[in-house]
Amino acid sequence: MSRTLSARIRERIALAGGWVRFDRYMEFVLNEPGLGYYSAGSAKFGAEGDFVTAPELGSFLARAIATQFSGMLGSFANPAIVEVGAGNGTLAAQLLDALAELGSEAVRYLILEPSAELRDRQRAELRRFGSRVRWLDRLPEQPIEGLILANEVVDALPVVRFVKRGGATVPLGVRCRAGRFEWAEGREDADLSEAVTSLESMLGERLPDGYRSEVRLVLRGWINGLAAALARGAVLLVDYGGVRREYYHRERRDGTLICHYRHRAHDDPFFLPGLQDLSAWVDFSACADAARDAGLAVAGFTTQGLYLVESAADATEPVSLDPRTASAFRTLVLPGEMGERFKLLLLTKAIVPPRLPGRDLRSRL
Numbered sequence: 362m363s364r365t366l367s368a369r370i371r372e373r374i375a376l377a378g379g380w381v382r383f384d385r386y387m388e389f390v391l392n393e394p395g396l397g398y399y400s401a402g403s404a405k406f407g408a409e410g411d412f413v414t415a416p417e418l419g420s421f422l423a424r425a426i427a428t429q430f431s432g433m434l435g436s437f438a439n440p441a442i443v444e445v446g447a448g449n450g451t452l453a454a455q456l457l458d459a460l461a462e463l464g465s466e467a468v469r470y471l472i473l474e475p476s477a478e479l480r481d482r483q484r485a486e487l488r489r490f491g492s493r494v495r496w497l498d499r500l501p502e503q504p505i506e507g508l509i510l511a512n513e514v515v516d517a518l519p520v521v522r523f524v525k526r527g528g529a530t531v532p533l534g535v536r537c538r539a540g541r542f543e544w545a546e547g548r549e550d551a552d553l554s555e556a557v558t559s560l561e562s563m564l565g566e567r568l569p570d571g572y573r574s575e576v577r578l579v580l581r582g583w584i585n586g587l588a589a590a591l592a593r594g595a596v597l598l599v600d601y602g603g604v605r606r607e608y609y610h611r612e613r614r615d616g617t618l619i620c621h622y623r624h625r626a627h628d629d630p631f632f633l634p635g636l637q638d639l640s641a642w643v644d645f646s647a648c649a650d651a652a653r654d655a656g657l658a659v660a661g662f663t664t665q666g667l668y669l670v671e672s673a674a675d676a677t678e679p680v681s682l683d684p685r686t687a688s689a690f691r692t693l694v695l696p697g698e699m700g701e702r703f704k705l706l707l708l709t710k711a712i713v714p715p716r717l718p719g720r721d722l723r724s725r726l
Contacts, residue, residue, distance in 0.1 A: 366396040366635040371537050379536055380547055383630075384519035384578070386535040390634045391517060392475065398635055399476045399517070414513050415599070415665070415699070416451040418689040422512075422665075423455030425672035425718065426597065430508050431463040433594065433715050437506040441469040443497070443590065446514040448479065450486030457490055470494045471501065504592035511587075512599045515648065516640040518583060520575035521553055522616065525568050530557040533573065535631075542631040552578060563646075564609055574609060574616035575641055581651045588655035588710065595715070596657065596708040599665070602643030603704075604725045617642035645706055649726045652708045661707035661717025662726055666700025669693055671718040 370389050374381050391398045415422040434440040447453050453470060460468055470493055474480050480496055487494045522533035524546065532553050536545040556576050561567050568574070587596050602608065608617065620627050622637040630639050649659045669690070682690060694700040707717045 363633045363636050366390065366393060367542075369393065369396070370535075370542070370634060371540075374535065374537050380534050380545055382532050382534045382547060382550070383522040383575075386542075386630070387519040387639055390630070391519075391639060393635070394477075396635050398638055400478055414448065414452075415693055415703070416448070416455060416512070418693055419686060420455040420459065421669050421673070421690060421693055422599070423452055424459045424676075425669055426510070427456055427459035427463055427465070428672065428676070429715050429718065430595065430597075431460060431465045433712065434460075434465055434468050434507055437593070439469070439506065440465075440467065441471055441501075441505040441507040443471045443473060443501065443505060443507070443509045445473045445509065445511040445587075446517075447472045447474055447483050448512075450483035452510075452512055453483065453494065454486055454490075457487075457493065466493075468493075468507070471497050471505075473497045473500060500586050500590040504590055506593045507591075508594055509587050509591055509596045510599075511597070513601075515577075515580070515583075515598060515600045515643045516602065517638075518577050518579055520577050520618065520641045521550075521556075522573065522575045522618070523553055523557060525570050525572045527570065528567070530554045542634075560605070560609065563605060566611075568609065569611060569614075572611075572614050574613070575618060577641075577644070577647070580644075580647055581654070584648065584651040584657075585655045587708075588652070588657050591657075591710050593711040594709070595660070595712070596652070596710075598643075598645075598648060598706040598708070599703065600643045601699075601702045601704070602645055605644055605646035608642055608644045608646075643704075645704055646726050648706055649723075652706075657708040657710050658714065659706070659723060659726065660709040660714035661705070661721060662723045663705055663717055663719030663721065664701055665703035665705060666694040666696060667719030668705050668717065669700075675718065 392400060394400050444453055453472065457470060472483060474483060474496060523530050524533055529549055530553055532547040532550045534545055534547045535542050556578060618641045620630055620637050620639055645662065652659055692698045705717065
């Protein structure tokens with residue numbers, strides 16, 4: 362499979378004149394139908410896959426989300442949750458169970474999942490919920506009242522890599538030499554240069570010569586789409602990353618691109634194309650800026666650790682944790698594990714926002 366995908370990418374690079382920008386390569390290896398990482402049949406999540414997400418460690422996140430938003434959902438006549446990129450369907454199942462316990466069984470659950478292979482896994486996982494769950498090919502044309510949820514989705518949106526050369530912004534892309542993919546610089550790109558110039562203006566300084574990083578040029582359009590699909594309610598983004606001044610710190614001179622294969626992280630995006638995950642940090646400042654421009658209010662920002670600890674403390678019926686479950690909870694909340702790296706950004710539209718548990722960190726955005 363990796364060989365077939367590599368051959369297809371080599372053909373596309375040749376047709377493009379011998380070089381493609383990195384975001385195109387990232388799109389190929391992640392989403393090429395039938396061959397890309399998220400489209401093929403290999404295990405991706407959990408112990409059998411390449412990395413672990415919060416739902417694989419227990420229902421803590423789902424229960425916290427259900428508790429936070431059940432009141433808001435109950436205030437709507439026809440409430441819905443749209444989950445963008447639902448993985449194996451684990452979070453969806455946990456959320457539907459938690460909402461049922463809270464008496465919110467009338468909520469429709471809509472899943473936007475471009476991968477046919479993942480849709481099949483989700484259908485198997487969610488079969489017991491019957492017609493309450495439906496799959497979408499695109500965001501709803503009729504805006505919903507409810508919650509749009511994206512857990513570890515933004516980090517997989519393609520990024521444009523760049524390097525600073527003599528004050529200019531030069532795109533980094535991919536070429537093929539002797540049958541192998543390798544990094545190569547391209548010609549100056551107007552959209553990329555404008556984006557990095559704007560970034561430097563917000564940082565209040567120029568990035569140093571030789572500095573490498575990335576930007577998500579698709580982010581603004583992606584968030585515009587979420588905003589357009591929401592009549593009233595909230596958008597919750599859960600992902601790993603930081604704010605702008607952390608992301609583009611002068612000492613982080615090679616960006617945040619990371620690859621995962623069999624629970625090992627490395628920095629070679631050309632290793633086994635289609636069989637490993639590629640992602641990069643989320644710039645939550647950029648998310649917040651795009652959200653405001655799209656007519657959404659930035660209603661909360663905190664770390665996963667703070668969110669889950671306060672949610673657990675506020676639970677009306679504290680759960681007694683066995684050693685294994687307690688270990689999973691520590692992984693989710695400790696700063697040295699997932700607790701500090703993962704953040705939650707709450708965006709709202711036309712509602713009084715439900716409070717986001719955890720310390721309010723919006724001033725850092």
